[in-house]
Amino acid sequence: MANRREILPELLKLPVRERARLATELVQSLDESEDPDAAEAWLNELDRRAREVVTGTAKLEDWTKVRKRIELRMRGR
Structure with missing residues (x-):
């Protein structure tokens, strides 16, 4: 698997909408606690x-x- 130094420059070339969607998905992946209620x-x-x-x-x-x-x-x- 590629490391951050290899991936980040390529990701920064993505269009703004794609970067925003990716950022949202990454942030959501950090929240491991789910409130069922x-x-x-x-x-x-x-x-x-x-x-x-x-x-x-x-x-x-x-x-x-x-x-x-x-x-x-x-x-x-």
Whole structure:
């Protein structure tokens, strides 16, 4: 098997999307612990939020305002 010094220069020649996909797969491979309840908990949360939107009980925000708030936060203000 080739070592890092041989592989890395070749991998860096890949298109950006391919490098991003590879990086994601590598990072995911580091997490060996799996929370069996996490997937179900997320699905329950998504269902709860969807019900709130459908029933009109969710507090919704205008995307323009949210985007502006995020941009200001990212600029460090």
